[in-house]
Amino acid sequence: MPAPNSISSDKLVRLIALAGSPRILDLRIDPAVVIPGSVFALAADGVEAAIDEPVVVVDDDGSSAAAAEAAILRSDGVPAEILEGGFSTWRDAGLPTVSLAHLPPRHPDGRTWWVTRARPKVDRIACPWLIRRFVDPHARFLFVGTGDVLGVAAHEQAEPFDVSDERVFWSHRGERCTFDIMVEAFGLGTHEPLMRLAAIVRGADTDRLDVAPEAAGLLAISLGLSRSHGDDHKQLEAGMAIYDALYRWCRDARGEKHNWSSHQPTKAKSAEVSA
Template sequence: MPAPNAITPDKLARLVASVGAPHIIDLRDTPEKAIPGSLFPDHSDPIRWGYGAGSAAVIIDADGSNAAASAAAILRSERVAAEVLEGGFAAWTASALPTVSLGHLPPRHEDGRTWWVTRARPKVDRIACPWLIRRFVDPEARFLFVAPGEVLTVATQQRAEPFDVADEGVFWNHRGERCTFDVMVEAFGLETHKPLVRLAAIVRGADTDRLDLVPEAAGLLAISLGLSRIYSDDHAQLEAGMAVYDALYRWCRDAQGEKHNWSSHQPARGKVPA
C-alpha cells in the first residue's frame, strides 16, 4: 500500500497518456529518459510552476526522496492534488514500464515548450504525430501548420522542428514503408510499448494506403478524411483528432478482446439488468 500522498508506478502507468492524466513533473537534472508525458520545470519554486487549484500532479525524482515530497507538499498548500511517485524514477524502471528517450527532443523555446512545424491541411500522419508528442513526449508542444513550401523557412526562422515533409534532409519523415509516426515511436524509444505498436500499424495502413495491413486502417482513413472536410482550421482539426487517437490508443491498450454485436450487450435470458 502506498504511503500517504504517494502513487505506485503501476497506478500511474494506467493514467499515462490518458485524457485526465495528472501533470507529471520530473525534478531530475538532464535526464536521458523519462516517464511518458513528463514536464520539466525550469525553476525550483513549485508555486511558480503555474498549476492552479483543482488540478492534479505527480512529482518525480530519482528515488522518491525528499525533493519530490517537498514540492508536492507546497503544491498541496496551493490546493493542487499533488502526489509523489513511490520509489521515484528508479521504481518506474524497475517495474519495466515504458519510458521516452529524450535524445531526439528538440530544444525548448523560452515558453518551455518544444515547437514543431509541418504542412497545412493534415490528414493522418500530421495529426497522429502531434497526438504522440503531446501524450508521450511534450504535453505542451506547439504545432505550426504552414504551406508546404514554407515549412523549412519557418523551421529556421522560428526554431521549430519540421516533420512529415517531402525533404530527405528532414529527420522526422517517412522511411521506406514506415510513416513518420513509426519513426517517432522508434526514435523516442517507445517501440516496446505494445499499444503504440498496434496503433502504429493502423496509422501506417491509413497513411500509406495499405488498408490490408490491419482492418482498422480503413476506418481511420475514413475518419481522417472526414475531419479534414469538416474543419478548415488546422488547429481545430488537431483538437478533434486528438479525441480520435485517444480512443484508438485505449482500444489498442484495453479493448481489443471486447466484442459488440446484437447479442453481446443483451442481458442474460431471465435476468433483469441492474
C-alpha cells in the same frame, strides 16, 4: 502500507497518455529518459508557472525532494502526490519510458515547437497526438504551406516533420511513416499498444489498408475530419479525441465484442428483474 500522498507505478501506468492524466513533474536534472508525458522544473515565465490539475512528482528514488515539492504544491491548493520509489522503481519494473535524445530544444515559453504542412490528414494529426500525450504535453504546432515548412522551421526554430526532404529527420523511411519513426526514436517501440496503433496509422497513411483491419476506418475518419474543419488547429483538437480512443482500444479493448445482443441482460437477469 503506501506512504501518504503517494501513487504506485502500477497505478500511474494506467493513467499515462490519457486525456485526463495527471501532470508528471520530473525533478531530475537533465534526464535522458523520462516517464511518458513528463514536464520539468517550474519556470516563472514558462508554461509550468500555473498548475490547475493533479500532479505526480517524480525524483530518482521517491526521497524527500519529491515529498517536499508535493507538499509545497498541496499548500498552494494543487492535488499532488509522489511516485513511490521514484523513477528508478518505474524503470526497474520495465514500464514505458521516453528517450529525449531526439527532442528538439525548448523555446523560452517552455514548449517544443514543431512545423508541418497545412491541411493534415493522417500522419500530421497522429504525430502531434503522440508528442502531446507521450513527449511534450504543451508542444506547439505550426501548419504552413508545403514550400514554407523549412523556411518557417529555420525562422522560428521549429522542428519540421512529415516533409518529403532528405534534410528532415522526422519523415517517411521506406515503408514506414513518420509516426513509426517517432515511436522508434522516442524509445517507445516496446510499448505494445503504440505498436498496434502504429500499424493502423501506417496502413491509413500509406494506402496499405491490408496492414491492419482498422486502417480503412482511420483513413475514412481522417478524410472526413479534414473536410469538416477549415482550421488546422481545430482539426488537431478534434483529432486528439480520435487518437485517444484508438489508443485506449489498442491498449485494453481489442477483446471486447459488440453486436445487438452482446450488451443485453441475460435471460436469468431479465427474469430476476421481472420477478
